[in-house]
Amino acid sequence: MSRYEPGDTRSRIIETARELFTAQTYRAASMRDIAERVGITKPTLYHHFRSKSEILANLVGPPIAQLEATVDDAAARLTQVEIRQHVLGGCLDVMLAHREIMAMLLRDASVYGEETTEVMSRMVAIVNRAIDLLAGPNPDWRRRVRAAQAFAAATDPVSQFADVPVDDLRAELLRGASAILDPEPID
Template structure:
């Protein structure tokens, strides 16, 4: 039992260290050697837990991307279109704020986009497309779809730029800005 617990603690430490390094140096500029050195472990020990830097990135992004997908699907189940839009924005903003450090990588570090991350990127693109469709509503013309894309970006993209903002104030400002773009109360 202790062995599994030690493994879980080590994996968590690796993920936290990688998140810090990726955030400070970019994904591409951070190496497995640097992660291992920062942890004070041998590089082969690091490979015991993760087969590659790409696998570490996937683990970091997995939970927030799944949470975004769940938020989008929950909103899709709302019978009232305006309530679906409100719920989608609130829930997606909540995910972005909860996972602010990791989502900053997704939104601000172009080096994460490589052949190793194409499946992950595909999932994100599909989630954003689904969110935009919900915000636009059924049968939307290109202008409404454009407004929906702008609203989703306004609700999610700025999160990583304001790590010092009070959480509730940031949440409210993002929501109100996106709602204004959609012309919703």
């Protein structure tokens, strides 16, 4: 008997995969594990998804699309200050809303494989574009380094502090990223 209420089987499969991928790693979770946990047969699972990588793409697709839209929106801003605020704040909001999925993307090396190249390449391209926007027009290498550091400072800890209230964590991560982008002169 399934532990789920009757409903959309595809949604149940994706939710179960999220649980298994984040608990066990992407590589360790099998199609059999997913099917058993959903309460369906493997052939039924394969009717809905051709592969585990297709399930992953459906799982991470919405947050990646939100990140992409956030970066696109930031790029349309008029000033560098607005661009930075929208890149950091917007990307952080998406990542905080999808903490488990982002933790998997940031911490589970097994999601980076031949079968997931397209999805992971898209994520890398979004992060690179966000960093370029943070660096501003015509940045020197130091500015690009600070932009990459700032983006990492704002986003990487999202998966490590699940016990911290979202608003508090968001404020602290933005404070840290801003300090990297606009450091005090060093004597």
